[in-house]
Amino acid sequence: MGYRGGSWVARRLIDTDIHERVLYEDLITYLENPWKRYITDCHWLQEKHMPYTQPAVAGVDRADARVPDGRPAGTDLAFMQQQLLDANQHSFGVLTGALDPSPSSMHGWYEMATALASAYNDWQIENWLEKDERLYGSVHIAAQDPQGAVREIERVGPHPKMVQILLPIDDNLWGDPYYHPIYEAAEHHDLMIGMHHNEPPTHFGRWPRYFIEWHTLIPTSHMIQVSNMVYNGVFEKYPQLKLMMIEGGFTYVPHLMRKMDQQYTDLRHEVPWVKRMPSRIVREHVRFTTQPMEEMSKHDFLQFVDQMGSEDIICFSTDYPHWDYDSPARALPALGEPLRQKIFFDNAKAFYPKLPEVHGGGGNRETSSV
Amino acid sequence: MGYRGGSWVARRLIDTDIHERVLYEDLITYLENPWKRYITDCHWLQEKHMPYTQPAVAGVDRADARVPDGRPAGTDLAFMQQQLLDANQHSFGVLTGALDPSPSSMHGWYEMATALASAYNDWQIENWLEKDERLYGSVHIAAQDPQGAVREIERVGPHPKMVQILLPIDDNLWGDPYYHPIYEAAEHHDLMIGMHHNEPPTHFGRWPRYFIEWHTLIPTSHMIQVSNMVYNGVFEKYPQLKLMMIEGGFTYVPHLMRKMDQQYTDLRHEVPWVKRMPSRIVREHVRFTTQPMEEMSKHDFLQFVDQMGSEDIICFSTDYPHWDYDSPARALPALGEPLRQKIFFDNAKAFYPKLPEVHGGGGNRETSSV
Numbered sequence: 233m234g235y236r237g238g239s240w241v242a243r244r245l246i247d248t249d250i251h252e253r254v255l256y257e258d259l260i261t262y263l264e265n266p267w268k269r270y271i272t273d274c275h276w277l278q279e280k281h282m283p284y285t286q287p288a289v290a291g292v293d294r295a296d297a298r299v300p301d302g303r304p305a306g307t308d309l310a311f312m313q314q315q316l317l318d319a320n321q322h323s324f325g326v327l328t329g330a331l332d333p334s335p336s337s338m339h340g341w342y343e344m345a346t347a348l349a350s351a352y353n354d355w356q357i358e359n360w361l362e363k364d365e366r367l368y369g370s371v372h373i374a375a376q377d378p379q380g381a382v383r384e385i386e387r388v389g390p391h392p393k394m395v396q397i398l399l400p401i402d403d404n405l406w407g408d409p410y411y412h413p414i415y416e417a418a419e420h421h422d423l424m425i426g427m428h429h430n431e432p433p434t435h436f437g438r439w440p441r442y443f444i445e446w447h448t449l450i451p452t453s454h455m456i457q458v459s460n461m462v463y464n465g466v467f468e469k470y471p472q473l474k475l476m477m478i479e480g481g482f483t484y485v486p487h488l489m490r491k492m493d494q495q496y497t498d499l500r501h502e503v504p505w506v507k508r509m510p511s512r513i514v515r516e517h518v519r520f521t522t523q524p525m526e527e528m529s530k531h532d533f534l535q536f537v538d539q540m541g542s543e544d545i546i547c548f549s550t551d552y553p554h555w556d557y558d559s560p561a562r563a564l565p566a567l568g569e570p571l572r573q574k575i576f577f578d579n580a581k582a583f584y585p586k587l588p589e590v591h592g593g594g595g596n597r598e599t600s601s602v
Numbered sequence: 603m604g605y606r607g608g609s610w611v612a613r614r615l616i617d618t619d620i621h622e623r624v625l626y627e628d629l630i631t632y633l634e635n636p637w638k639r640y641i642t643d644c645h646w647l648q649e650k651h652m653p654y655t656q657p658a659v660a661g662v663d664r665a666d667a668r669v670p671d672g673r674p675a676g677t678d679l680a681f682m683q684q685q686l687l688d689a690n691q692h693s694f695g696v697l698t699g700a701l702d703p704s705p706s707s708m709h710g711w712y713e714m715a716t717a718l719a720s721a722y723n724d725w726q727i728e729n730w731l732e733k734d735e736r737l738y739g740s741v742h743i744a745a746q747d748p749q750g751a752v753r754e755i756e757r758v759g760p761h762p763k764m765v766q767i768l769l770p771i772d773d774n775l776w777g778d779p780y781y782h783p784i785y786e787a788a789e790h791h792d793l794m795i796g797m798h799h800n801e802p803p804t805h806f807g808r809w810p811r812y813f814i815e816w817h818t819l820i821p822t823s824h825m826i827q828v829s830n831m832v833y834n835g836v837f838e839k840y841p842q843l844k845l846m847m848i849e850g851g852f853t854y855v856p857h858l859m860r861k862m863d864q865q866y867t868d869l870r871h872e873v874p875w876v877k878r879m880p881s882r883i884v885r886e887h888v889r890f891t892t893q894p895m896e897e898m899s900k901h902d903f904l905q906f907v908d909q910m911g912s913e914d915i916i917c918f919s920t921d922y923p924h925w926d927y928d929s930p931a932r933a934l935p936a937l938g939e940p941l942r943q944k945i946f947f948d949n950a951k952a953f954y955p956k957l958p959e960v961h962g963g964g965g966n967r968e969t970s971s972v
Contacts, residue, residue: 403807405806433807435826435830436772437803441777443872444872444873452819452825452826459815483857487821490896494897498926501657556868
């Protein structure tokens with residue numbers, strides 16, 4: 233890792249990006265026919281299109297996150313509790329899924345995508361949300377069928393532990409009016425929108441030659457979605473809607489805010505439905521998770537905060553169990569305690585309306601010498 | 603415009619982005635048959651693919667830059683001299699073309715693209731470079747035929763007033779080995795590479811719904827090319843090669859440097875031919891032109907400089923005669939004189955090896971109250 237962290241003293245911690253992983257066979261009991269038999273009899277497996285592997289020690293996951301019985305990382309609640317939630321004394325963790333299957337990214341067979349999303353949600357509720365009070369969940373949908381997606385949001389969105397609707401960033405443009413019924417349903421059910429990249433082809437719709445190149449440019453796919461949501465007027469049309477941009481980091485945000493404001497100043501007559509400066513819309517409606525944290529000093533970090541004009545829009549995340557996991561003990565530089573507490577807890581707490589209050593002064597206390 | 607500028611006192615000025623514009627009929631005398639008759643008899647005109655217009659007062663150009671006799675902006679040297687070069691007392695200006703035709707962006711008929719590039723270069727030399735000592739030029743090529751492109755570089759690259767090879771950013775990935783002969787020729791002839799977006803489809807290879815959205819995300823197309831050149835090892839293979847990123851601004855650079863360094867630290871075994879930290883490669887080999895300057899204070903500007911770790915990588919440009927032209931009198935905040943002089947002159951002077959020395963303490967002196 234090698235981050236210059238200070239000792240970590242965080243009383244409360246919300247982790248805004250945890251990847252629980254489903255195995256297809258785990259979904260079978262949550263599926264009806266004909267969908268069930270596509271898995272049991274036809275051995276359906278969604279194809280992945282990425283032309284490389286993740287060139288890390290154990291692929292996409294931390295090598296030490298594999299479950300001791302051999303199952304893949306992220307598949308076992310007890311092991312996750314031990315390795316992540318208890319070890320860091322998480323107050324809350326938001327499950328974002330392994331995104332595989334990612335129903336909204338399926339370019340065909342939307343009905344199967346809808347069935348998979350429902351099965352995934354039921355599996356998530358039964359095996360994770362209702363088994364650990366710290367864990368909160370994401371409603372998975374097949375957004376390419378917005379009306380079907382709304383039905384699924386209405387079915388599981390009222391669950392007290394569902395806090396957001398997950399939209400994977402692939403090559404969809406989520407600000408398009410086609411998807412607005414999803415935002416209306418999100419507002420109605422006090423759910424946030426969480427966007428997390430799936431495998432967007434970042435280079436003009438194509439794959440670059442190397443994984444490192446693709447992985448470097450992931451934030452461009454986040455930039456596209458934020459500007460797409462702003463200019464399509466989504467936050468004017470749904471004034472209560474909030475958006476969490478997950479696993480893109482935040483160092484691109486000063487540039488994007490400035491560039492959107494400049495363009496809005498020059499060209500706002502093209503988008504008269506956008507009523508406020510884009511940077512203000514972002515500060516009010518959008519939050520950004522920290523992982524993968526670039527190496528930076530306190531001075532560097534505070535410059536980015538100053539450039540964004542807000543201490544309230546960065547939320548901590550680990551990305552557990554992926555290989556580039558950020559430890560809460562080491563990922564951030566030694567910021568002052570008020571700002572650290574905002575990033576570790578307060579900012580996400582204020583943003584997810586369904587998270588409960590935490591009482592008492594307890595929580596975690598850990599010291600790292602890194 | 604509305605930039606918070608101070609009074610402007612610049613002794614010397616290099617403008618790194620001026621768009622002279624060709625009319626197809628002007629190229630006829632520089633073409634042989636069969637190419638000539640495709641224009642004279644077949645009325646060939648390269649199609650533009652953008653689904654919107656530039657929603658500015660007079661389209662792509664400043665309304666007041668139209669030549670008084672009615673010809674489009676950028677077509678007349680005398681008018682450009684009066685409105686731009688004399689008014690601002692330019693020391694030097696680098697012509698980047700109107701990029702229309704942009705031979706390297708033609709997806710078919712490469713032979714015609716090659717002929718057009720040659721005709722364009724001859725027209726540029728005769729009508730601009732040899733008629734004003736302040737103007738320097740760009741070698742236009744049909745890069746999709748790298749061997750043909752090298753022949754054109756060898757033909758006109760030695761001209762004393764050609765300073766760079768222009769590669770339009772479209773959906774090409776310029777770091778690909780296919781294009782490396784171009785970089786070998788560039789090194790051999792002391793030419794820089796200048797990259798300027800043509801009309802890259804920024805949203806996963808597609809067009810967003812609005813021009814403002816596309817225009818906001820242009821820097822993502824620059825980010826793609828910089829990382830593509832770095833990870834493909836172009837600057838290791840051609841250690842003298844230098845790259846000017848034109849009309850993308852610079853506020854995305856702190857993020858890109860940090861993100862590339864982070865990814866390189868984690869994944870450099872995938873690209874072992876890259877020997878140095880990407881941010882160091884960028885500081886040594888890449889420069890960024892200012893236009894379109896976002897509105898910022900001196901404090902803001904100096905933060906970006908601090909984040910990039912260099913005062914040497916920003917070069918001033920006007921983008922004349924486009925509607926979002928940046929005036930040298932108003933575009934920059936009131937930086938200290940040493941830094942302003944670097945941005946207005948020294949940085950570009952050090953980067954273009956073929957620009958001559960400027961003698962004497964003259965130059966321009968202008969005061970703006972904006």
